[in-house]
Amino acid sequence: MLHFPVLLEESVDFLLHKHNGHFIDCTYGRGGHTSEILKRIKSNSTLTSFDKDPDAYAHAKNIKNKNFQIIQDSFGNLEKYFSPNSIDGILFDLGTCSTHFDNSIRGFSFMREGPLDMRFDNKRGEPLSKWINYADENEIKEILYKYGDEKHAKIISRAIMDYRKEHQFKTTTELANLIVEIYPDKNIKIHPATKSFQAFRIYINDELNELSNALVQAENIIKKDGIIVVISFHSLEDGIVKNFFKPQIKNYPKDIPLNISELKSFECIAKKIRPSKKELELNNRSRSAIMRVFRKL
Numbered sequence: 001m002l003h004f005p006v007l008l009e010e011s012v013d014f015l016l017h018k019h020n021g022h023f024i025d026c027t028y029g030r031g032g033h034t035s036e037i038l039k040r041i042k043s044n045s046t047l048t049s050f051d052k053d054p055d056a057y058a059h060a061k062n063i064k065n066k067n068f069q070i071i072q073d074s075f076g077n078l079e080k081y082f083s084p085n086s087i088d089g090i091l092f093d094l095g096t097c098s099t100h101f102d103n104s105i106r107g108f109s110f111m112r113e114g115p116l117d118m119r120f121d122n123k124r125g126e127p128l129s130k131w132i133n134y135a136d137e138n139e140i141k142e143i144l145y146k147y148g149d150e151k152h153a154k155i156i157s158r159a160i161m162d163y164r165k166e167h168q169f170k171t172t173t174e175l176a177n178l179i180v181e182i183y184p185d186k187n188i189k190i191h192p193a194t195k196s197f198q199a200f201r202i203y204i205n206d207e208l209n210e211l212s213n214a215l216v217q218a219e220n221i222i223k224k225d226g227i228i229v230v231i232s233f234h235s236l237e238d239g240i241v242k243n244f245f246k247p248q249i250k251n252y253p254k255d256i257p258l259n260i261s262e263l264k265s266f267e268c269i270a271k272k273i274r275p276s277k278k279e280l281e282l283n284n285r286s287r288s289a290i291m292r293v294f295r296k297l
């Protein structure tokens with residue numbers, strides 16, 4: 001399946017508020033946004049893209065452009081590569097690429113048999129198959145509730161425990177078939193394993209902590225008037241983004257009159273931007289995308 005970059009024109013229009021400068025695409029994927037940025041920036045500008053996925057890195061290595069570099073690392077390490085106040089624009093297009101689901105070996109898809117892996121960086125950390133064979137029932141249940149909003153979390157986590165009495169999980173379809181078998185809503189419109197697979201993917205890649213860490217670092221490396229664009233696909237991600245850029249009134253002394261504008265370090269210049277009808281027709285996967293844009297004050 002082709003990978004369609006989500007909110008491509010809209011995000012790059014905001015990111016390139018000026019056409020020369022230093023820009024970062026934190027999530028290269030298959031280079032949809034990266035290519036568009038490279039097309040539009042001036043010759044004295046630079047673009048650095050990140051992706052921790054080795055396949056994404058290999059793909060980006062084919063780009064021959066003196067203004068471009070790819071770094072295979074987490075976007076949670078931005079400060080390792082850039083100094084404070086040095087960057088003009090940072091883009092995050094979070095989550096997975098359709099290419100992750102297409103390649104059964106990567107273990108993201110409940111439709112294709114493959115090793116139960118789900119790691120973006122499959123050279124580090126533990127695959128889902130390892131964790132799910134030792135995790136505690138309660139922990140599994142909490143992850144399904146929290147990251148998947150799965151109302152049958154208790155039934156699914158119990159079934160995983162029962163299955164483990166006689167088997168070890170090895171493949172995607174083993175887990176998907178078990179969920180289909182025990183799922184109480186037989187008329188559910190989506191595949192019964194959809195929410196569980198999403199929850200396990202978010203957990204195994206520590207996606208929410210990575211995002212929180214990255215935003216702290218993005219705040220430091222972005223210049224005054226620099227732009228941060230975030231495209232999220234999950235309400236938990238979007239909530240982290242929204243709250244991060246809110247003025248922090250928690251630690252403000254109670255005896256001093258509150259002036260919100262003084263506490264703000266970012267201005268929100270666009271919120272809750274969603275794909276157009278035309279984009280939705282072309283790419284159904286974009287349906288849950290939501291974009292927010294911030295400018296450093």
Ligand SMILES: C[S@@+](CC[C@H](N)C(=O)[O-])C[C@H]1O[C@@H](n2cnc3c(N)ncnc32)[C@H](O)[C@@H]1O
Binds near residue numbers: 052
């Ligand atoms: C939605 S895709 C990006 C698609 C890309 N904008 C395009 O149009 O081709 C998200 C990418 O982010 C990568 N990714 C996810 N978490 C990451 C992290 N913490 N650090 C670096 N890359 C990450 C994934 O491997 C995936 O390739």
